[in-house]
Amino acid sequence: MKLLIKGGHVVDPKNNIDEVCDVFIDKGIICDVGNDIELDDIESVEVIDATGKYVTPGLVDMHVHLRDPGFTYKEDIESGTKAAALGGVTSVACMPNTNPVCDNVTVVEYIKSKAKQVAAVNVYPIAAITKGLQSEELAPIGSFKFAGVVAISDDGKPVKSAGLMRRALEYADMFDVTVISHCEEMSIAEGYMNEGAVATELGLKGISNCAEEIMVNREINLAENTGTAVHIAHISTKGSVEAIRQAKQRGVRVTCETCPHYFTLTEEAVRGYNTNAKMNPPLRTDEDVKAIIEGLVDGTIDAIATDHAPHHLDEKNCEFDIALNGIIGLETSLGLSVKYLVNENMLSMSDLIRKMSLNPSNILGLSKGSLSVGASADVIIFDAQKEYTVDVTKFASKSKNSPYDGFVLCAKPEYTIVNGEIKVNRGELV
Amino acid sequence: MKKDLLGLQYLPADEIMTILKNAVKMKEIVLSDKKKINTLEGKTVVTLFYENSTRTRMSFELAADYMGAHAANITASGSSVAKGESLIDTAKTIDAMGTDILIMRHGSSGAPHLIAPLVKASVINAGDGLHEHPTQALLDLYTILEKKGRIEGLKVAIVGDVYHSRVARSNIFALKKLGADVSVGGPSTLLPRGLENTGAKVFKSVQEAMIDADVVMGLRIQLERQKSGLFPSLGEYNRFFGIDDKRMCFAKDDAIVLHPGPVNRGVEFSSELVDGASSCINEQVTNGVAVRMSVMEWLRG
Numbered sequence: 231m232k233l234l235i236k237g238g239h240v241v242d243p244k245n246n247i248d249e250v251c252d253v254f255i256d257k258g259i260i261c262d263v264g265n266d267i268e269l270d271d272i273e274s275v276e277v278i279d280a281t282g283k284y285v286t287p288g289l290v291d292m293h294v295h296l297r298d299p300g301f302t303y304k305e306d307i308e309s310g311t312k313a314a315a316l317g318g319v320t321s322v323a324c325m326p327n328t329n330p331v332c333d334n335v336t337v338v339e340y341i342k343s344k345a346k347q348v349a350a351v352n353v354y355p356i357a358a359i360t361k362g363l364q365s366e367e368l369a370p371i372g373s374f375k376f377a378g379v380v381a382i383s384d385d386g387k388p389v390k391s392a393g394l395m396r397r398a399l400e401y402a403d404m405f406d407v408t409v410i411s412h413c414e415e416m417s418i419a420e421g422y423m424n425e426g427a428v429a430t431e432l433g434l435k436g437i438s439n440c441a442e443e444i445m446v447n448r449e450i451n452l453a454e455n456t457g458t459a460v461h462i463a464h465i466s467t468k469g470s471v472e473a474i475r476q477a478k479q480r481g482v483r484v485t486c487e488t489c490p491h492y493f494t495l496t497e498e499a500v501r502g503y504n505t506n507a508k509m510n511p512p513l514r515t516d517e518d519v520k521a522i523i524e525g526l527v528d529g530t531i532d533a534i535a536t537d538h539a540p541h542h543l544d545e546k547n548c549e550f551d552i553a554l555n556g557i558i559g560l561e562t563s564l565g566l567s568v569k570y571l572v573n574e575n576m577l578s579m580s581d582l583i584r585k586m587s588l589n590p591s592n593i594l595g596l597s598k599g600s601l602s603v604g605a606s607a608d609v610i611i612f613d614a615q616k617e618y619t620v621d622v623t624k625f626a627s628k629s630k631n632s633p634y635d636g637f638v639l640c641a642k643p644e645y646t647i648v649n650g651e652i653k654v655n656r657g658e659l660v
Numbered sequence: 661m662k663k664d665l666l667g668l669q670y671l672p673a674d675e676i677m678t679i680l681k682n683a684v685k686m687k688e689i690v691l692s693d694k695k696k697i698n699t700l701e702g703k704t705v706v707t708l709f710y711e712n713s714t715r716t717r718m719s720f721e722l723a724a725d726y727m728g729a730h731a732a733n734i735t736a737s738g739s740s741v742a743k744g745e746s747l748i749d750t751a752k753t754i755d756a757m758g759t760d761i762l763i764m765r766h767g768s769s770g771a772p773h774l775i776a777p778l779v780k781a782s783v784i785n786a787g788d789g790l791h792e793h794p795t796q797a798l799l800d801l802y803t804i805l806e807k808k809g810r811i812e813g814l815k816v817a818i819v820g821d822v823y824h825s826r827v828a829r830s831n832i833f834a835l836k837k838l839g840a841d842v843s844v845g846g847p848s849t850l851l852p853r854g855l856e857n858t859g860a861k862v863f864k865s866v867q868e869a870m871i872d873a874d875v876v877m878g879l880r881i882q883l884e885r886q887k888s889g890l891f892p893s894l895g896e897y898n899r900f901f902g903i904d905d906k907r908m909c910f911a912k913d914d915a916i917v918l919h920p921g922p923v924n925r926g927v928e929f930s931s932e933l934v935d936g937a938s939s940c941i942n943e944q945v946t947n948g949v950a951v952r953m954s955v956m957e958w959l960r961g
């Protein structure tokens with residue numbers, strides 16, 4: 231199928247494009263980006279008028295829980311990737327804390343083959359660092375590389391021992407596999423929300439900032455000492471931003487991501503025992519939110535990922551302390567980021583797309599995140615100003631655990647194009 | 661008519677005073693030979709306790725009985741979903757049996773707040789996790805009013821394991837609202853972060869917290885806390901944070917002593933203090949029944 235996107239504001243940070251022009255797609259590939267593209271055989275071309283809208287590379291979400299295999303009552307590869315498409319996410323990297331755990335090549339193959347059959351967007355498996363996520367023995371990291379794994383992580387849990395993490399970093403570096411660390415020092419993480427005045431008022435045990443920061447510092451020390459690369463998942467505190475900023479200045483090979491909830495919500499959202507504001511790491515304070523935004527602005531934070539974590543209603547509609555951690559994010563990440571970062575003049579659209587597409591693609595070693603001629607045609611079209619009200623009942627995700635129901639956001643993708651195929655047309659799944 | 665009593669944090673001062681004033685009349689009934697009024701005649705009161713507490717449950721059940729209600733109790737062991745029926749399903753079942761007042765104690769902070777909007781019955785929070793225990797604080801306030809004649813302007817020292825204490829939280833919320841000066845003292849490992857945001861003054865020594873206090877409120881220490889590294893031993897706890905007659909010298913001469921019970925003698929309080937003239941610990945128990953009657957009347961009378 232030939233596709234011509236006409237008259238949109240094209241933003242492609244990789245190629246320094248930030249202007250009104252046309253994009254021509256053929257056979258799933260970007261063929262041309264330029265002014266007034268003229269085509270001979272215009273009848274066989276589908277033309278999309280993108281006047282007044284942004285045209286950018288599709289988003290790359292490097293931190294998604296698709297729950298497949300094993301927890302498909304929460305989400306599966308089909309529903310999760312449909313949610314991704316609706317959110318403008320054309321590539322997802324999915325975390326290995328499934329059942330069975332993705333700690334062997336068989337599960338990797340399962341994910342790849344199911345994705346080939348049912349996925350609406352590109353799916354890249356992340357496999358475990360340690361067998362069974364048990365922090366005891368390394369998983370077959372070298373074999374993962376050849377099975378198509380893009381990164382390894384024990385996400386949901388930390389690698390408890392510094393010694394084992396050091397070995398993982400050294401071993402993975404040899405195969406050029408990205409290591410993603412979920413930073414949480416468990417011995418001081420026993421709690422249900424951020425430690426502080428709100429937790430004290432609500433009578434909920436608090437999780438100290440230190441639980442995250444101690445391990446962020448540990449990973450920085452290990453990466454620096456061994457000369458290896460490490461990616462820190464979902465940072466949420468001012469201390470983490472500062473530690474990573476300083477490490478980068480010293481030349482440590484550290485990258486990191488944050489999530490929209492860490493720059494749009496604070497611990498105040500927990501009041502009323504709102505289990506849709508319960509996640510790990512927990513929502514923090516205003517001061518942390520400001521520091522996260524500063525980190526995004528000055529480049530300390532490389533990427534925005536969702537940590538899309540679907541849970542069934544019964545797992546959230548219960549006592550706060552036993553409610554499961556996590557919120558869904560695929561269908562709100564672009565809207566939140568445009569509204570709270572771009573429309574608030576914190577980031578340019580180009581910087582935002584860099585953090586939501588090009589940078590995560592680079593961290594994972596993918597060739598996504600650009601509109602370079604010859605690249606696969608993953609493109610989204612959205613209006614950055616047009617507002618809409620979030621309605622979780624309309625989500626494609628099987629789960630509805632979002633704290634943003636009823637929020638007025640903008641930039642809902644009108645078109646999501648994956649490998650040249652239109653997956654979302656006028657805001658609806660095809 | 662009010663629907664629920666979930667906590668004191670958001671209960672206006674005049675409502676608190678209404679409950680306390682009405683408890684005076686209830687106390688007369690409790691102390692009389694004919695402990696029977698018909699305010700709750702034909703009504704059903706159910707106590708649903710996920711944590712054992714014979715004394716609190718009995719206090720509620722006697723209160724209900726004196727007011728002419730049917731009282732039934734359910735003791736649920738454990739609180740995890742793994743054990744089968746969810747809290748929501750249990751509460752809805754009890755509600756469907758025609759319950760008028762559901763009295764809940766649960767180990768999870770916020771549990772009664774989850775249930776209250778889902779049931780027709782009035783919900784009384786009889787203690788939720790580390791959060792609130794409003795009827796205990798109301799009986800403490802009642803006792804203070806009875807002994808001191810006022811709350812405004814009094815200095816109240818709350819000492820001990822504040823971190824794990826829902827009694828402390830409910831008392832702080834209410835006392836501050838009613839104009840008392842609240843100081844809190846205890847081991848720093850048992851003082852939660854951000855406590856000063858409640859308006860209480862926080863001290864790391866109990867003596868400092870007790871200076872010129874009109875009321876000294878001790879909190880029960882769970883003996884197993886020592887195992888989680890919060891303090892080294894009960895002996896050391898007593899040595900530095902326990903209250904005895906000597907330490908009471910820091911408080912005013914006519915200071916009264918309160919404790920939600922049961923007291924660990926020789927740990928939080930010395931036996932001499934528990935049995936001494938300043939102790940109101942037994943009267944608190946009587947007042948508890950009166951205040952709970954008053955709360956039920958406030959909800960359903």
Ligand SMILES: [Zn+2]
Nearest residue numbers: 385386412463
């Ligand atoms: Zn994680």
